[in-house]
Amino acid sequence: MFRRSTDDVSEFTEAVVGFIGKLVDDTIPRTTIKKFPNQKPWVDKTICEALNSRTAAYNAGIISGNMDEYKSAAYGERRAVREVKRR
Template sequence: MITAVYIPPDANAKTAIALLHGSSGHLQSIYPDAVHIIAGDFNHADLKTALPKFHQHVKCATRKANNLDKVYSNISQGYRARPLPHLGQSDHLSLHLISAYTPHRKTVPTITKTIKSWPKDAAEQLQDCFDRTNWDVSEHQDLEVFTDSVLCYIKNCIDTVTVDKRIRVFPNRKPWMTQEVQRLLKTRNTAFRSGDRTVYSTARVNLK
């Protein structure tokens, strides 16, 4: 069970913690065997005062020199938080909560499959192939036979202009994680580790 938290700087800390205490207690009573994670921007509030059995996993500063973003859970030493580059244009670092156990994605084997890669001029070659095709040859009184003939020919043309490529698919790979996005992320992470604020700022803008 994950609870997302934002406590504004001008909020009453005691009131906010009391609300969190009530919400968390309600969830724990319904799901007593679940892992409960409470994470977000706490600013000046400290959840440990109300939930002493919860453990805070963030040990680093998340906004300049301040540790405002915290992750609490009911699992002692179950996680550790690693700082990552800012998300978008946020002035807070993002955090990667790493579990002490082996994640499911590391136990599931990768899948190797074959995909079609389209070279730069493949579309033009395919269009030229269709322009020079005498479609009358495929005509047939039986519509199903006619359709199969045309589709087989189109597939053959596509196979001619494309290249088969074998790739590995990882269980945690998202469909929007393209090579371009990976390149921009790598550039941003390298800039983050370099400590050069100007280069890092430019990399963040490019990724956005």
């Protein structure tokens, strides 16, 4: 199909590569992965969830004056980090 319409090899190559690129873009979904340069390799979703729960418990403890929930969340976060590092 393309060989008859073009005499130049570079035009043919450019057309084929563009067509393949379009097919790849149409069929393969693209996802964005956030990876920060200072992020440790063992930090995964469970660690992020533990950190978020610890922060929320701290903020709630500051408002209410009861830091027991923060202490348990901080212990859970330390335990999660220890488990992930052992893998």
